[in-house]
């Protein structure tokens with residue numbers, strides 16, 4: 001059996017408008033893969049294809065040998081959990097109840113959560129240092145707190161593969177780092193594989209093991225973070241000249257060049273198609 005998430009030659013179109021073309025991806029157990037790309041480049045669509053929630057017109061997605069196109073939904077849900085970009089509930093559930101819903105993928109018909117499910121939900125919230133949220137109304141907590149609650153639900157659902165659509169959305173400066181530290185620890189300690197769409201090259205450089213850059217639905221570059229995250233590639237992806245500053249003892253930082261300045265500490269810009277407009 002192949003123990004990895006494998007996506008081969010994926011093509012996806014909404015109403016015949018192509019959004020993903022020939023996307024290949026392979027993510028191993030314990031790997032933290034970040035998808036980077038401009039708005040509308042297809043990151044969310046790819047994540048939903050990897051979750052089996054969107055059916056690609058061509059190509060395959062398999063998780064540990066399980067073909068998502070043929071597998072029952074409950075079987076997929078026990079392997080893969082998704083934290084969407086936005087989520088609101090109609091009903092005034094407590095955070096604890098929202099988290100416990102992660103368990104329903106394993107329930108028989110009409111089964112209700114028992115004490116052990118609530119205990120597991122409390123444990124996950126505690127691991128995320130979010131126990132204080134347990135009794136709060138999910139609809140009356142902040143956007144950042146909602147993201148932490150939804151991550152807790154996803155972790156309770158499946159620790160094999162986590163798909164995170166912009167996990168640091170709404171989180172403050174400190175909480176972005178704290179959340180990514182926890183996700184990284186999950187990969188290292190539990191062997192969880194994570195695919196996350198992100199917009200911040202600096203957080204990506206710090207936490208991702210591997211990066212896939214998407215441009216207009218195609219893979220522009222893919223591989224180990226240190227190889228892919230060069231000033232030139234980040235600049236090409238975002239169509240803006242970019243500098244990379246290597247920090248002694250830390251991870252590199254990326255920033256757009258100021259007008260008139262080239263990439264790579266003032267060396268003239270040579271990459272094709274990059275200029276200030």
Ligand SMILES: Nc1ncnc2c1ncn2[C@@H]1O[C@H](COP(=O)(O)OP(=O)(O)OP(=O)(O)O)[C@@H](O)[C@H]1O
Pocket residue numbers: 014015019037038039040041042043044045046197
């Ligand atoms: N339900 C839909 N129907 C039709 N087109 C859609 C639909 N959802 C997304 N699109 C289009 O597909 C393309 C890719 O969208 P997607 O949400 O996957 O991009 P993204 O990289 O996640 O963007 P962002 O960074 O802004 O969240 C965009 O052009 C978008 O307008």
